[in-house]
Amino acid sequence: MSDLATMRTDVVGSLLRPDGLKQARRRFEEGELDADGLREAEDAAIGDAVALQESAGLGVVTDGEFRRLNFQDSFGACVEGFRSGAARMETLERQSRGGTALRRWDVQRDVNPEVPVWHRLPAVERLRLARNLPLEEYRFLGAATRTPAKVALVGPDRISQRFDHENSRDVYPAMEDFLADVVAIEKAMVASLVEAGCRYVQIDAPGYTAYVDEPSLAAMRERGEDPDTNLERSIAADNQIVEAFGDAVSGIHLCRGNQRSMWHREGSYDAVAERLFSGLRHRRLLLEYDTERAGGFEPLRFVPKGTVVVLGLVSTKVPDLESVDFLKRRIDDAARYLPLEQLAISPQCGFSSDVVGNLITPDDQKRKLERVVETARQVWG
Numbered sequence: 177m178s179d180l181a182t183m184r185t186d187v188v189g190s191l192l193r194p195d196g197l198k199q200a201r202r203r204f205e206e207g208e209l210d211a212d213g214l215r216e217a218e219d220a221a222i223g224d225a226v227a228l229q230e231s232a233g234l235g236v237v238t239d240g241e242f243r244r245l246n247f248q249d250s251f252g253a254c255v256e257g258f259r260s261g262a263a264r265m266e267t268l269e270r271q272s273r274g275g276t277a278l279r280r281w282d283v284q285r286d287v288n289p290e291v292p293v294w295h296r297l298p299a300v301e302r303l304r305l306a307r308n309l310p311l312e313e314y315r316f317l318g319a320a321t322r323t324p325a326k327v328a329l330v331g332p333d334r335i336s337q338r339f340d341h342e343n344s345r346d347v348y349p350a351m352e353d354f355l356a357d358v359v360a361i362e363k364a365m366v367a368s369l370v371e372a373g374c375r376y377v378q379i380d381a382p383g384y385t386a387y388v389d390e391p392s393l394a395a396m397r398e399r400g401e402d403p404d405t406n407l408e409r410s411i412a413a414d415n416q417i418v419e420a421f422g423d424a425v426s427g428i429h430l431c432r433g434n435q436r437s438m439w440h441r442e443g444s445y446d447a448v449a450e451r452l453f454s455g456l457r458h459r460r461l462l463l464e465y466d467t468e469r470a471g472g473f474e475p476l477r478f479v480p481k482g483t484v485v486v487l488g489l490v491s492t493k494v495p496d497l498e499s500v501d502f503l504k505r506r507i508d509d510a511a512r513y514l515p516l517e518q519l520a521i522s523p524q525c526g527f528s529s530d531v532v533g534n535l536i537t538p539d540d541q542k543r544k545l546e547r548v549v550e551t552a553r554q555v556w557g
Contacts, residue, residue, distance in 0.1 A: 186462060186521070189241050192528045218242050247328065254307045297338070299348060310329050332410060385432045418457045503551045516555070
């Protein structure tokens with residue numbers, strides 16, 4: 177594997193949006209700023225985000241997802257075929273203000289009900305790619321840095337969990353028909369990124385933790401779904417997308433929810449680890465491990481040789497800075513189940529999965545990114 181595949185530091189994707197960028201987005205939605213003006217604001221903010229990550233010493237950088245309102249825009253804002261709707265920044269901000277840090281939030285209540293993937297919406301016609309936002313993001317980011325640039329794309333499991341299949345059977349008689357179109361679209365998106373020079377694409381797959389979370393499992397069963405069938409189908413879909421990577425690095429990120437420092441799911445990986453960790457063909461598994469909600473490291477024994485596990489040990493939800501000694505002890509604990517050469521470290525999730533962001537400051541974010549790099553240097557050299 178390449179150095180990029182085995183690097184010891186990583187960053188999940190999103191960064192806190194600067195106030196100036198939020199203001200520009202708000203002015204754009206109110207008609208006071210045109211698309212060129214918004215892009216200029218985004219470009220400037222991304223330049224600063226790149227500088228932040230480079231100064232911290234990270235092995236890969238992202239654009240902070242500054243051109244998105246929500247991480248799921250990587251698919252939801254790119255396809256046509258769902259019932260029409262529109263994302264509004266003011267809706268996100270209003271809903272996010274209602275949450276309490278480190279509490280569980282109700283996704284069905286708190287997301288915009290008119291945006292594909294954010295909510296369970298039906299398809300009114302077969303999906304088609306209308307805009308390749310990740311490619312647009314990479315073209316600017318790749319030219320803005322000499323550090324390897326990474327782009328994230330929400331995965332098929334999350335998309336299928338946010339799809340109202342029951343009211344879409346005229347378009348997609350079987351869920352397999354829907355996922356086939358999702359896979360085809362995402363393979364095309366990944367192939368275009370690789371062709372443009374992107375060497376690392378991350379699939380965001382927070383839906384996989386639904387298979388260890390009792391309320392989420394109950395919701396599937398209430399819809400008449402079999403969780404085991406859903407899981408196996410999603411793993412197969414993910415592996416089909418990996419085919420489009422060629423020799424580029426494929427990573428997949430699993431977490432338990434991340435909005436305004438709240439979380440959505442809980443449960444250890446144990447119940448699905450053998451099927452998930454040994455079944456997925458991604459070269460990097462980015463796993464959330466910052467709280468007891470994730471359970472212990474024992475499930476790492478199912479990770480195959482050659483796959484790197486990026487331990488998400490540094491919380492993006494709280495301002496408290498983890499000590500290097502604490503992080504080293506956690507890495508030592510994980511190394512009981514997986515060799516040190518198959519481990520790396522990162523924040524546990526993005527700092528701002530949507531435009532509102534978590535309840536920490538830009539300085540907190542900077543110190544946490546630096547702590548990831550400092551720890552990696554002391555552990556791996």
